[in-house]
Amino acid sequence: MNDQTLLQIRDLVLYFKTSRGDVQAVDHVNLQLHKNKAVVILGESGCGKSSMAKAILRLLPRNVSQYHGQVLIDDLDVMTLSDEDFRRQVRWVKMSMVPQAAMNALNPVLRAGDQVAEPAMIHLGLSKDEAFDLAREMFQNVGVPVDFLTRYPFELSGGMRQRVAIAMALITHPQLIILDEPTSALDLLTQANIMNVLKKIKWETGTSYILITHDIATSSELADEVAVMYAGQIVEVNDAKSFFAQPLHPYSQKLMASVPRLYGDEEPDFIPGRPPSLLHPPTGCRFADRCHLRFDKCDQEPPTFWVDGHPVKCWLYEKDHQAASYTSSEAGDAS
Numbered sequence: 605m606n607d608q609t610l611l612q613i614r615d616l617v618l619y620f621k622t623s624r625g626d627v628q629a630v631d632h633v634n635l636q637l638h639k640n641k642a643v644v645i646l647g648e649s650g651c652g653k654s655s656m657a658k659a660i661l662r663l664l665p666r667n668v669s670q671y672h673g674q675v676l677i678d679d680l681d682v683m684t685l686s687d688e689d690f691r692r693q694v695r696w697v698k699m700s701m702v703p704q705a706a707m708n709a710l711n712p713v714l715r716a717g718d719q720v721a722e723p724a725m726i727h728l729g730l731s732k733d734e735a736f737d738l739a740r741e742m743f744q745n746v747g748v749p750v751d752f753l754t755r756y757p758f759e760l761s762g763g764m765r766q767r768v769a770i771a772m773a774l775i776t777h778p779q780l781i782i783l784d785e786p787t788s789a790l791d792l793l794t795q796a797n798i799m800n801v802l803k804k805i806k807w808e809t810g811t812s813y814i815l816i817t818h819d820i821a822t823s824s825e826l827a828d829e830v831a832v833m834y835a836g837q838i839v840e841v842n843d844a845k846s847f848f849a850q851p852l853h854p855y856s857q858k859l860m861a862s863v864p865r866l867y868g869d870e871e872p873d874f875i876p877g878r879p880p881s882l883l884h885p886p887t888g889c890r891f892a893d894r895c896h897l898r899f900d901k902c903d904q905e906p907p908t909f910w911v912d913g914h915p916v917k918c919w920l921y922e923k924d925h926q927a928a929s930y931t932s933s934e935a936g937d938a939s
């Protein structure tokens with residue numbers, strides 16, 4: 605880890621036990637994030653994005669069958685901490701999360717201000733008055749009128765509830781916030797407003813983000829890096845500029861081609877088929893049955909190759925590129 609590295613994920617595995625076998629939701633994932641940077645995680649539904657977020661924050665369901673690897677934040681290996689130490693030293697303090705559908709998960713019987721103030725009382729040890737003052741500041745930061753502090757969630761619009769959920773994740777000043785599809789189910793204008801709030805906070809506080817989304821267009825302004833997840837694995841990590849100009853992995857190329865264009869006559873190109881079941885994923889390349897560039901070798905699982913410093917898990921890059929061993933500290937660099 606160098607000075608600028610905030611988070612390093614090495615060989616992270618999270619499988620779930622079901623009556624039909626193990627669901628391999630997060631399968632040997634490597635990723636690195638630098639301070640004050642945003643990495644956007646792209647991928648269709650069911651590719652393991654939310655599971656990866658939960659694995660990082662140790663928000664695990666009961667039916668976990670395998671959970672291992674390393675998650676280092678500021679050199680602290682969070683996987684080795686006891687639950688108590690993790691709660692005291694990491695969750696909310698170093699990293700917090702806006703879970704998927706957060707705006708519908710607010711407690712309906714608590715006023716918005718009480719919900720936002722609570723983490724500050726518990727994790728920063730503030731008095732109720734101090735925490736409320738901070739909650740007021742957070743409401744202003746995320747663009748919620750301060751008189752909404754006394755409102756109940758049902759009295760707020762979806763966009764306002766989502767901002768309240770973001771204010772809650774912000775109030776303890778964590779270095780990293782994981783946002784799981786924070787703008788899905790919101791109208792386009794509200795999506796853009798929330799992205800602007802996130803950009804402003806990043807600029808003002810130096811916070812880093814892991815932003816999970818399948819909304820490529822809205823997230824592109826915030827992204828410093830893009831990581832693409834397919835069938836439980838990261839298939840490409842690239843700096844945002846290069847990614848949006850020329851994605852490297854065939855799946856990334858298909859994802860980009862599926863974004864509707866504002867200008868020009870080109871129709872969006874939908875990806876045929878669906879991601880494979882993670883109960884028994886294919887033994888070769890997991891994208892093979894949907895890949896327009898598939899060839900013989902793709903029956904074997906590709907390693908991850910370094911392509912101009914960017915990890916790409918595809919056989920097309922075998923020639924002239926080195927395979928990543930992931931023992932190096934640069935693994936999955938999302939700087």
Ligand SMILES: Nc1ncnc2c1ncn2[C@@H]1O[C@H](COP(=O)(O)OP(=O)(O)O)[C@@H](O)[C@H]1O
Binds near residue numbers: 627629647651655
């Ligand atoms: N607790 C669980 N038990 C069994 N399977 C699960 C559990 N949670 C998620 N899954 C499965 O893991 C896979 C990845 O899910 P998820 O992480 O939610 O993907 P994404 O966020 O990319 O849509 C899916 O097949 C999903 O059904």
Ligand code: SF4
Binds near residue numbers: 855
């Ligand atoms: S390894 Fe083969 S099938 Fe997989 S993405 Fe690359 S070209 Fe396509």
Ligand SMILES: [Mg+2]
Binds near residue numbers: 653654655704784
């Ligand atoms: Mg999800």
